[in-house]
Amino acid sequence: MKRLLFPLFLFFTIVLSSAQQPASSGAEIKAAIEHKSRLSNTSTVKNLPLKNIGPTIMSGRVVDFAVNPENPTEFYVAYATGGLWYTNNNGNSFIPVTNNAPTQNIGDVAVDWKNGSIWLGTGEVNASRSSYAGVGILKSEDKGENWQFMGLPDSHHISRILINPEDPEEIVVGVTGHLYSSNQERGVFKTTDGGKTWNKTLFINDHTGIIDVASSPKNYNIMYAAAWDKDRKAWNFRGSGEGSAIYKSEDAGETWTLLSDKDSGFPTGEGVGRIGLSVFNDNTLYAIVDNQNHRPAEEEKDKEEGLTKADFENMSTTKFLNIKNEDLEAFLRKNNFQEKYSAESVKEMIKAGEAVPQDLALYLKDANSDLFETPVIGAQVYKSEDGGKSWQKTHEDYLDDLYYSYGYYFGMIHVDPQNEDAIYIYGVPILKSKDGGKTFTSIDADNVHADHHALWINPNKSGHLIDGNDGGVNITYDDGEHWMIRNSPAVGQFYSVNVDHAQPYNIYGGLQDNGVWVGAHTSEETTDWQVSGNYPFKKLLGGDGMQVEIDSRNPNLVYTGFQFGNYFRINQETDERDYIQPRHNLGEKPYRFNWQAPILLSPHNQDILYMGSNKLLRSMNQGDDWTVISADLTAGGKEGNVPYGTLSTISESPFRFGLLYTGSDDGVVQVTKNGGGSWSNITAGLPKDLWVSRIIASEHKKERVYVTLNGYRWDDFTPYIFISEDYGETWENIAGNLPLAPINVIREDPENENILYLGTDDGAYISFNRGQEWEPFSNGFVNVPVHDLRIQENQNHLIVATHGRSLYLADITPISEMNKEKISKKLWISPVADIQFSSRWGNSYSKWLDPYTPETEFTFYSASSGNAEISIKTEEGFVLKSFEVEAEKGFNEVNYDLSISEERINRFNKSLEEKLTASEDEKFYLPKGKYTVEIKVNGDSAEKSFSIK
Secondary structure, eight states, X not given: OHHHHHHHHHHHTSOOOSSOOOOOOHHHHHHHHHHHHHHHHHOTTTTXXXXXXXXXXXXXXXXXXXXXXXXXXXXXXXETTTEEEEESSTTSSOEESOTTXXXXXXXXXXXXXXXXXXXXXXXXXXXXXXXXXXOSEEEESSTTSSXXXXXXXXXXXXXXXXXXXXXXXXXXXXXXXXXXXXXXXXXXXXXXXXXXXXXXXXXXXXXXXXXXXXXXXXXXXXXXXXXXXXXXXXXXXXXXXXXXXXXXXXXXXXXXXXXXXXXXXXXXXXXXXXXXXXXXXXXXXXXXXXXXXXXXXXXXXXXXXXXXXXXXXXXXXXXXXXXXXXXXXXXXXXXXXXXXXXXXXXXXXXXXXXXXXXXXXXXXXXXXXXXHHSOEEEEEEEXXXXXXXXXXXXXXXXXXXXXXXXXXXXXEEEEETTEEEEEEEESSSEEEESSTTSSOEEOOOTTSOSOEEEEEEOTTSTTOEEEEETTEXXXXXXXXXXXXXXXXXXXXXXXXXXXXXXXXXXXXXXXXXXEEEEEETTOOOOSTHHHXXXXXXXXXXXXXXXXXXXXXXXXXXXXXXXXXXXXXXXXXXXXXXXXXXXXXXXXXXXXXXXXXXXXXXXXXXXXXXXXXXXXXXXXXXXXXXOEEOSSOOSSOOOSSSSOOSOEEEEEEOSSSTTOEEEEETTSOEEEESSTTSSOEEOOTTSOSSOEEEEEEEOSSOTTOEEEEEEOGGGTOOOOEEEEEXXXXXXOEEXXXXXXXXXXXXXXXXXXXXTOEEEEETTEEEEESSTTSSXXXXXXXXXXXXXXXXXXXXXXXXXXXXXXXXXXXXXXXHHXXXXXXXXXXXSEEEOOOOOXXXXXXXXXXXXXXXXXXXXXXXXXXXXXXXXXXXXXXXXXXXXXXXXXXXXXXXXXXXXXXOOEEOHHHHHHHHHTOSSOOOOOTTXXXXXXXXXXXXXXXXXXXXXXXXXXXX
């Protein structure tokens, strides 16, 4: 393995300035897993705890279930980026199963309930913007305590695992393959020796994978596979193609035959998108297909009343000028044109040649609405009663308002094992049919998220369903009439996080398809809110939650929004909401907004707000009015159905107003030193074409700037991090010893310029020497994508926003204090917080409750491992308690319960005017006063004082 790792490390040290690198290979991914494991074992911060603080109520995207058919209160839930969780009490509580796994990114889970073996296909197959790649097939035989790598490391995304119920060594796996690039490790794979070896039994081509595999319930030999021909790029998604088709095997996946040819009755050709399968018996099965062919014009959805955007797309000037003013005015107001555009003023512009009729349609071009308005055929359901030889569409009408134009995000169908005519399909929303797909009704409900991805039907009780969606887990026993919500796991998928300066301070975050939430950092995840009705986090906004900026003068004033630049100014005190998205002028090309369009309040003046499209815009009055302060700061975009050539990150130097940096999704970094008067492209020396995930103007030195680039959308997982000491004229690569993983965010420590924090697609890291070496956090933390980091300077807290495990909080006081003087010491203790005395210590208010045991923590740094002697002493030096712990090199955390040793209490009592008495737990606790903690390791010692007040 060392031979594999050496060139990988060497590769990281090279400053790459050519075009994007090829996709990361399976061998590199395996090497990176082992490399991170070694770094975690020796990390200075491996014992520094990160505390998960939730929230949980909004949950995260579910992709699969594995339910015990003999006891459906026992099941596993697989989250897209939150790992695998287990319950044996019908979802009332869950325990995490993949905390020790190399990834939390899951495509499918299968369980052999006879012996308890768990098979995990890693890498989500819903081809979303945040559908992260996996590491292949994993297996656990001890409920997740340990995981074995079982092959297929270059698969990236695994769709289905089928275990032979008669032979657990025989397994068939569907692999969709790379999301953003072509590769060979895709198709159907089979093992007959429990994963020791794999045979690829079905392969279409290097850009077509297998999105679903299903077998007959009582005959494992009869199997069907759905192939999906797709191509995703940062600027375009082709979700359909000639390779999309249905195949059949009658020998348990050894050989396959194409079923969906032109004579089968099933759609074929370029418009065939994602296909889902469900088998009722050996001869009867259903399929749902995302048909991306456009509808005939006469069959498009009913035309809305009045003028529409489409009316102007081919309109002549003469026809436009003949429109009645009242009709044109109604159109302008209905579609939120700026007030300066009235029917009269727009007609004057057209007459003067300042605009053309088509500009009115162009003005309303919006990437968000394009998802819903593209007139594709959409979801279609087909049934076969002869083993897939022939197919009939089950319904005559269109299944409107289910898939829209993004069927790549949905694609499942289920038939009730007890009722051939009862089927379920879902996207937005979930639908059921009781007549074999002729008609459908919605079974969505108020506490069920709209976007659905997984469903389990009880084979022994029709109407008992477990549903997985973007908002977690729901259960019904009456076929969707009523639903229970089961969201105790902390699996929120945060895009961004920010903090204010309130007391206690609040944490704000935007989540994938779950809006924007805010809550106090002191919030505790308990079930008390179910009685009080007061969940500690509150929802500010819906949609996909984006960046949040908080006015430092008034934490009630918040700027946030949803996807593609739809931002609002929100007054939390009055609940006033003002829509502030900048709009281009009629006749100009529309602004291009990123999915996560960046915003920034100027650190110099909190009335000044910046927002990035393809240009940088500035408001001097809190978003009421906007001025463009740049030309296009990107490479210009590319033709496609996804906004591209957009700004992805903005930073302003705290040293100088108007010293601004921008980064784009197509790899362009720019700087202005005069508030947008002139701009310089400073991309030279950086890798080309990569997504600029973060640019940070230093808080410690005016000329210093950091930039991270992300190759995820090329399937390139190389870590790219650079520093410049001259405003970006030259760059130095500081990826150091990082394992393979794309970089999402970098932050400086506000107190110590040498300390940097990093968030990658596999975790959080720290560097104590400005990027020369990196060390992972691992205490209480898992291998999960980290999208954002913030430091609350008043409390010295690091807030880690993960895309799959919600929020974590770490007290970084010990880290910030690691200056050169202290690093030279072999042993030192971080400041110890004063403690508030309580009469509750060791006592209980009820004989039915355990006594309350207090606890405080001491953090100390040791330059070497060894036995640590801990002593708690009075001001006069009298030792009240001594105990020992094993210290490791780096930071160590010691818990102390504030008790006094029994053999010391009599002597200590003699010095007190008011004698101490034992608490109910028969322990003596420290009274009010001043104390010292002394720590000795390998002959070195350090002390720190604290008080009990």
